[in-house]
Amino acid sequence: MARLSRWVGRHVPTRESVEANRYLRPVAHRILAPALWRFTRRSVPRGVALGLFTGVLFPFAHMPLAAVTALPVRANVPVAVGTTLLHNPITTVPLFWAAYQLGHWVLRFDRSVPGAPIASNVKANVGLLHWLVSQGGPSTIVGLVLIAAILSVLGYFLTGLAWRIRIGRKWRKRAARKGPKQAI
Known part of the structure; x- marks a missing residue:
């Protein structure tokens, strides 16, 4: 655990290093706004939703995209960047397979359409590129x-619910510690 914390301490940029970076200097005041780094009941669910959306939809450069899009929607930047990790090398194949199956079901490529059925047209042109352009893509x-x-919708609402449950438990613990109110 100590080794991990040392590694994180060496590799995670500090606020000063972000401010000093010449490429980020023009937008550093926006990126380093304290509201974007605070964990609040509104910014965390926004960050989760944004991170899940960009993590699934954009397979490459999803972390920088999540960080940049967190600025205008006032989402928590670390949470948005962290939840993009849903899309990683382990989950890519199942995610794309599920996306293909869902899209195939929604678009109903196997059903007949008015005119010639799509499936028969694909069978006539068996090439992989034709299948990719006409059906797979x-x-x-x-x-x-x-x-x-x-x-992203599920993540937003489940994070909001988890936040409410967590705060409710804190309030109940605080009330139990104070004990029953005494009459004056």
Whole structure:
């Protein structure tokens, strides 16, 4: 544990190093705004929703994108960046498979459409590129958008609920410590 904390201490940038970075200097006052780094009941669920959305929808550079988009929506930056880790090398294949299956189901590529059925057209042109452009790509994109939207809404509400439960427990503990009120 001590080794991990030393590694984090060496590699995580400090506020001063972010302010001193010449590339971030023009926007440092926005990035380092204290409201974006505080854990509040409004900023944390926003950060979770934003991180889940960008983590699922954008497979590359999702962390910087989450940090940049956290600024205008006033979401917690560390939470937004941290929740993008849902999309990692271990979860990429199951996520894309689920997105393809969901998109395939939503778009109903196996059903007949007025005119010629899509499935018969795909079978006629068996090439992988044709399948990717006509069926695989659209299904995966639609599925990713749906999964990103559903996960971000669920993340927002579940984080808000967890926050309320946590605060309720704190209030009950505080009330139990003070004991019953005495009449004057």
